[in-house]
Amino acid sequence: MPRPTQTRQQGMSRPEDRSRVAIALATVLVGSLAYWYVLDRRRRTTERRKDDERFDAEQIRLKLELARMAESGNLGTSSASSGVVSLSAASCGGVTDRYSWTQDEREIVVAFRVEASTRARDCLVEISTKSIHAVVKGKTLLEGELTRRIVKDDSYWELEESTGGGKALVVTLTKLRRTYAKFHWASVCLGEPEVDVASFGDPVVGVNGQRPGDVEAMMEEVRGMRRDAEQSK
Structure with missing residues (x-):
């Protein structure tokens, strides 16, 4: 009689043991998953932080590069390199x-080579907001309607010593509206030889994107340059 009782007690304990084992395994599994989840989150956070640091460093590098290029001239884009190029004053003229x-x-800035004996009294330069007339010793060097309007009171001329001997009559015209890249003047006067301003590409200018007023002001300036360029054609 005692043996059946022992057998029944052992049979009743097996489901309980299995339940405890299952709970223990589930606990270990959940703990492992939580551990690997935390590790993965840390790894992703670290990688994201490194990506952000690399991005910030690249932004700083680009800003410094643009600032350096801007010091030597205005900026445009190159179709050949698909990047930003520095446009020197000389490369934008002819x-x-x-x-x-x-x-x-x-x-x-317009420079005329003149004789070394030329004096200021030999020069006659008449500048208006839309035209220029330059004469040296009775000879007309340039006369015509300017490509676009200028600020007369901020424009002037001077006689300078030229390298290699001789002199140069230098006329500086201050633009009424700033221009950039492909919106530059194609020539000094209408009908004069032109440069290919389209090759200068789109203008590249720095604007603080967090200040909407600056962005709108720059957009309006670009629209104005586009209108001026179309009217001068």
């Missing part, structure tokens, strides 16, 4: 048989 000229965002 040379004719009578004069050479350069330009940046604010000024047009």
Whole structure:
């Protein structure tokens, strides 16, 4: 009689043991999953932080590079390199048989080679907001309607010593509206030899994106440059 009783007690204990084992395994599994989840979160956080640091470093590098390039001239884009290029004043101008000229965002500078004996009294330069007339010793060097309007009171001329002997009559014209890249002047006067301003690409300018007023002001300036360029064609 005692043996059946022992057998029944052992049979009743097996489900309880299995339940405890299952709970223990589940606890271990959940703990392992939680551990690996925490490790994965830490890894992702670390990688994201490193990505952010690399991004910030690249942004700083680009800003410094743009600032360095801006010091040497205005900025445009290159179709060949698909990047930003520095446009020097000389590269945005040209040379004719009578004069050479350069330009940046604010000024047009025209230089005429003249005889070494030339004096200021031999020069007659008349500048208006839309035209120029330059005469040296009775000879007209340039006369015509300017490509766009200028600020007359901020424009002037001077006689300078030229490298290699001789002198140069240098006329500086202050633009009424700043220009950038492909919106630069194509020539000093209408009908004069032109440079290919389209090759300068789109303008690249720095704007604080967190200040909507600055963005809108720059957009309006670009729209104005586009209107001026179309009207001068």
